[in-house]
Amino acid sequence: MKLVSVETPEKSVCKMTFSATAEELEAASNAVYERTRANYTIKGFEKGEADRAQIEADRGEHTFWYDAINDLMDKDVPALYDAALAEHGFHPVDEPSYDLVSVKKDEGFVATATVALQPELNLTQTTGFVVECVTPAVTDKEIDAVLERRRNAAAELVPHKGPAVKGNVVHMDFEGLLDGVAFQGGTAQNQSVQLGSGRMIPGFEDGILGHKAGDEFDIHVTFPERYRSKELAGKAVVFKVKLHDVCVRQLPSMNSDFAKKVGGVDTMEEFREKVRKQLYDGRHGGALNRAKDQVLAKLADAAEGELPSVLVESTYQQEMQNVQQQLQMQRMTLNSYLSQIHETRESFTAKLHAGAEKNTRARMALLQIAQQENLVPTDEEIDKMIAERAERTKKTVEEIREKTNIPALKRTEAIRRAADWVIERSTIEEK
Template structure:
């Protein structure tokens, strides 16, 4: 492969164009074919028996191109890219974005790498920012809520002598029989079940009610018609039950004995004071982080100049990805979330883009400060971090270095140190 051109289509943006010949593409494609041929199943051939021409006739002539392009890019482009940056004195501040421009069998392919370069910002102010750290008061209701959670966590199971009732926790052995034969997933030993939880199929938990510990009995139930296991859906079955024990969940009283057990203090008042302090510390830490963010927001406002559009776009895409991941953890789609907060997709994404621009501006201002104040870590400091990582991960230093993006590490560590420096040289008033 070769570097065709280096351009700056806009301020603080570099675009490199690379190309590979038809011969290079063909050689790399054939290597991909040899590496992957065993995985192809083509009609009329046993798996792995079809040759390249037969596979391409069935799947298309481009079948092996894209893996071949990736192989060539991975092998040749990093060195060409680094050499071009060094030759032009460019300082990238983000990972490059690669695009495939064209690919033809008789011409090879052309690809580009677009990367954001460090902008020169006019920092009208770097120290002396001021803000307030407002820590909300801890309420009795919040303390009561924590104590209630601790009581529930400290609950114990004690035997219940009478017949099982709804709310009891039982331990059971059971075996399910369909037409007199055990079925898959229908047997369990020492299973814990809270009666009335609705965890089991309809009729199962109800069939245990009224029985006592030690009893053995049968439950006759029918699986729901829409049950996920097709072979059981709508089928009547028998469960043979052995009721090992019946228990009630006993929550401890909120008294001095509870205080000694959970917190090693003598009185309930001391426990409440301890919980109050813990809640205060958590609220204060959050308030302090918000105040630090406000300081950095003021720095962004004091940083004048244009940012590379590609940097803002990649920051926006990263923030959107993080939002999507958080919503997925809550089993929410973005559209459903937006309907809950009564906001349109257009207004929401506009806010995220504004936030991304602010984030990128802060990072570039901090990087500039890191360079001005000699806060960018040295090679020796980076090597020390990599050695510590190698020790933690039980890998060799060479393996860790091969996987690490040293330029990004140095940049991110410099930005972190600069953020601490700006905050140390500003004022946060506690309230």
Template sequence: MKLVSVETPEKSVCKMTFSATAEELETASNAVYERTRATYTIKGFQKGEADRAQIEADRGEHTFWYDAINDLMDQDVPALYEAALKEHGFAPVDDPSYDLVSVKKDEGFVATATVALQPELKLTKTTGFTSQCVTPEVTDKEIDTVLERRRNYAAELVPHKGPAVKGNVVHMDFEGLLDGVAFKGGTAKDQSVQLGSGRMIPGFEDGILGHKAGDEFEINVTFPKNYPNKELAGKPVVFKIKLHDVCVRQLPALNSDFAKKMGKETMEEYRAFVKQQLFDGRHGGALNHAKDMILGQLADAAEGEIPSILVENAYQQQMQVIQQQLQMQRMSLTTYLSQIHETRESFTAKVRAAAEKNTRARMALLQIAQQENLLPTDEEIDKQLAERAEKTKKTVEEIKASTDVAALRRNEGIRKAADWVIDHSTIEEKVESK
């Protein structure tokens, strides 16, 4: 492969064009064929018996091209790319984006690598920013809520001889019968259930009410029509129950004994401890927001053009994070937007604006890191790599081979510069009364 051209289609963006000859493409394609031929099943042949011409006749002449292109790019482009950057004095600030421009059997292929370069920003201000850290006050009601929740966690189960009522926790054996025959998943030993929780199918928990420890009885219930197991859905069944015990959840008193179990001498001390816990959690979030506000002001003070490809990559990454977070909540973006009364266009515009601002702040911080000599030294980088190696039980060489050291150096410099800007700014502390 060879480097065809190096262009700057826009400020702070480099586009390199690479090409491979038809002969190089053919040699690489044949290597892919030899490596993968055993995986192909072609009609009229046993698996792995068809030759290359027969596979291409069935699957198309391009069958091995794209793996071959990837092999050639992985083999030749990194060295060509690094040499071109060094020759032109370019400083990339992101991974390159590769695109296949054309591929023909008798011409070979052409591909490009586009990468964002560090922009030259005019930093009108780098220190002396101000923001407020507003921490909401912790109220007695909020402390009481936490205490009640922790009190419930500490509740003990105490057996009693009376009949079971809602709220009791029972331990039992049961066997479910469908038409007199035990069905799969319908039998359990020493099962714990809180009556009234709705954990079991409708009618099951109600059937236990009024019974005492030691009772053996039957419950007639019907599975819901929409029950996931179609063999049981809508079917009437009988559960044979053996009730081992009926327990009451006994809540501990909020007194010095409770406080001592929680590591404090008195309830006054424990209340103060809970209050400080709540405040520290809120203060941490408020402080991070205040720091973000300072970095936002830095972005506003950084004048100059930001590479569009860098902003686009940041936007795509942020959208991916949002989608993943929504998937964890089993929610689609469309549903989420309807809940917050936002159109897709306005929402994505806000995400893109935030991506542009965050990118501008990062580039400003990188420039500050260089100006203030905050980029990590080779010794500091080696120390980080050694620590990673120790944690992952790998050699330093293995870690270094799988690490983009340039990106690690940039990111660490940006982190140090962020601390530097914040340290040279003012955050006003304020407690917000409710």
């Protein structure tokens, strides 16, 4: 492969074009074929027995091209890319994005690498920012709620001889029978269930109500039509139950004994104060982080100059991906979330894009400050960080170094140090 050209289509953006000849593409494609031929099953041949021509006749002449292109790019482009950056004195601030421009059997292929370069910003202010840190007060009602949750968590189960009612916790053995035969997953020993919790299938917990410790009885229920097991869905079954005990959840009194056992202090007054401090410290930590973010936002406002569009777009895509992942964890779609917050996709993405632009501007300003104030980590400091990471993860230094993007690690640490430097030289007013 060879480097064809190095261009700057816009300020602080570098675009390199690479090409490979038809002969290079053919040789790499044949190497992919030899490496993967055993994986192909072609009609009329045993798996792995078809030759390259037969595979390409069935799957298309491009079958091996894209793995071949990746192999050639991985082998040749990094050295060409690094040499071009060094020759032109370019300083990338992100990973390059690669695009395949064209590929033809008799011409080879052409690909590009586009990367954002460090912009030169005019930093009109780097220190002396003033922001407020507002920590909401903790109310007695909130303290009461925390104490009640801890009281419930400290409740003890006390057996009683009366009939089971909702809220009781019971321990039992049971065996489920379908047409007189025990079915998989229908048997348990000493199972604990709080009646009314809805943990068991509909009708099961109700079938226990009114029974006492020591009772043996049958519960007749029908599995829901949409039950996860198709063999049981919609089927009528019988559970043979032996009830070991019926327990009442006994809540402790909120007195000095409770304070000592649960709170680790002598009195309820001390326990309330301890809870108040815990709530306040949590809120204050969040408020302080928001105030620090405001300092960096003011730094972004004080950083004048053009940002590389590809870097802003990369940040936007990462932030959008984070949003999607968070929503996925909550089993929500973006559309349902936007419906809940009464916002259109256009306005939401516009806000996200504006935020990405501001975050990018702050990061680039911090990187520039790190360079000006000698905050960029040295090679020795990077070596120490890698050694600490290796010790922490129980891996070798070589393993960690091989998987670490050293330039990205340097940038990240430089930006972190610069953020601390700016915040230390600003004022956060506690409110």
